[in-house]
Amino acid sequence: MDMDRRHFIASAGAGLLLGSARAETVEQPFGNGVRPLVAYPQKRKLIRLTTRPPQLETPMAAFDESLLTPNDAFFVRYHLADIPTDRIDPLTYCVTVDGSVDHPLSLSLADIKALGSQEITAVCQCSGNGRGFFVPRVPGGQAANGLMGNARWQGVSLRKVLDRAGVKRGAVEVAFDGLDEPVIPSTPDLVKSLPLDHALDGDVMLAWAMNGEDLPFLNGYPLRVVVPGYFATYWVKHLSRITVRDTKLDNFWMAKAYRVPDTPCACVPPGTQPAATRPIGRMTARSFITNIASGSTLHFAPTHTARGIAFDGGSGIARVDVSWDGGKSWVPATLDADAGPYAFRGWIAPLRLTLGSHVLMARATSKAGEVQPLVADWNPGGYQRHVVEPVQVTVI
Ligand SMILES: Nc1nc2c(c(=O)[nH]1)N[C@H]1C(S)=C(S)[C@@H](COP(=O)(O)O)O[C@H]1N2
Ligand SMILES: [Mo]
Numbered sequence: 001m002d003m004d005r006r007h008f009i010a011s012a013g014a015g016l017l018l019g020s021a022r023a024e025t026v027e028q029p030f031g032n033g034v035r036p037l038v039a040y041p042q043k044r045k046l047i048r049l050t051t052r053p054p055q056l057e058t059p060m061a062a063f064d065e066s067l068l069t070p071n072d073a074f075f076v077r078y079h080l081a082d083i084p085t086d087r088i089d090p091l092t093y094c095v096t097v098d099g100s101v102d103h104p105l106s107l108s109l110a111d112i113k114a115l116g117s118q119e120i121t122a123v124c125q126c127s128g129n130g131r132g133f134f135v136p137r138v139p140g141g142q143a144a145n146g147l148m149g150n151a152r153w154q155g156v157s158l159r160k161v162l163d164r165a166g167v168k169r170g171a172v173e174v175a176f177d178g179l180d181e182p183v184i185p186s187t188p189d190l191v192k193s194l195p196l197d198h199a200l201d202g203d204v205m206l207a208w209a210m211n212g213e214d215l216p217f218l219n220g221y222p223l224r225v226v227v228p229g230y231f232a233t234y235w236v237k238h239l240s241r242i243t244v245r246d247t248k249l250d251n252f253w254m255a256k257a258y259r260v261p262d263t264p265c266a267c268v269p270p271g272t273q274p275a276a277t278r279p280i281g282r283m284t285a286r287s288f289i290t291n292i293a294s295g296s297t298l299h300f301a302p303t304h305t306a307r308g309i310a311f312d313g314g315s316g317i318a319r320v321d322v323s324w325d326g327g328k329s330w331v332p333a334t335l336d337a338d339a340g341p342y343a344f345r346g347w348i349a350p351l352r353l354t355l356g357s358h359v360l361m362a363r364a365t366s367k368a369g370e371v372q373p374l375v376a377d378w379n380p381g382g383y384q385r386h387v388v389e390p391v392q393v394t395v396i
Pocket of ligand 1: 074075076077078079080124125126127177178179180190218219220232233234235236237238
């Protein structure tokens with residue numbers, strides 16, 4: 001009996017070890033790209049970049065399911081390891097509005113919801129989306145292209161909140177702080193700011209819901225900033241404080257991080273440092289093939305279909321072109337219905353593939369006239385990758 005029990009415990013232990021050693025993984029198409037697939041609360045299995053704080057990347061195939069990225073597939077990014085899992089009670093939660101205002105406020109979730117409600121479908125994309133593809137490689141989260149998602153955000157426009165507080169003359173910026181904290185005092189707290197006129201544009205909002213449900217905890221429950229068209233670094237989660245400022249915020253996260261070269265392309269020759277930088281801002285035009293993974297083998301057919309998504313920083317998508325000869329010739333894709341200038345725009349295109357190997361590409365053109373480049377540009381932060389992405393297929 002004892003022997004059996006010991007044997008059982010020993011083999012159960014071995015099983016657990018084997019189980020963890022065999023955790024499901026994916027391999028991203030760049031060096032050192034093996035990542036575990038892990039399910040966190042309210043999330044399906046996603047590609048884990050780091051454990052503390054949790055950072056999760058969405059597999060490209062999820063973008064093929066629906067134009068609105070499912071909440072359980074939406075990526076997760078944090079900078080500070082002390083995320084507020086132990087200190088959010090929706091009944092006592094409140095946001096402070098202070099600084100250069102006539103009436104400092106402390107607003108409960110109910111107060112905020114009572115100020116009004118609007119909905120905007122918008123892409124939330126990390127500035128470092130695709131950083132793992134940078135050549136030469138750059139430091140920072142080594143992600144493929146899954147640090148993005150498109151959701152229907154519901155919330156109140158920040159303008160309504162600031163109108164209630166009364167912005168004083170001379171104010172220049174609005175700063176946002178969340179409930180997550182550094183774990184050591186030398187790490188700067190994440191506080192981000194927007195120029196006052198941008199903060200008051202009516203589209204910048206405080207959102208409590210995405211895709212018709214409360215925000216998932218890891219996406220900023222119970223309230224986050226949404227800055228349509230802008231990179232996600234400004235979309236502060238678990239919002240706790242809004243401060244109207246009469247000087248520019250000069251902290252680490254504004255003055256040192258999340259800055260791009262102050263050149264027209266926001267780029268510099270690979271491997272060099274820019275002479276001057278500016279805060280990262282609007283997103284650039286991008287497109288992705290979502291229904292065919294790079295490296296796939298397809299069976300011969302007279303036509304195949306490529307399907308995908310495109311978006312930009314808020315002008316909207318004018319066209320998407322598709323190539324299956326590595327970018328030598330292009331055919332226009334058919335665009336899906338327009339869900340607004342900040343949303344993913346779906347598209348579909350027929351491919352005529354002969355036997356053998358092909359490089360598929362999609363290239364977006366924005367309504368502002370921006371066309372995706374065929375050669376990647378570079379910056380030392382690994383920000384705003386927007387090159388046309390090749391998809392290798394073999395037809396047998
Ligand atoms: N409170 C808080 N908000 C934050 C961050 C953070 O670290 N803490 N990171 C920002 C960055 S850089 C990104 S890319 C997005 C990620 O949003 P998500 O986790 O909902 O996908 O959150 C932004 N808001
Ligand atoms: Mo980010």
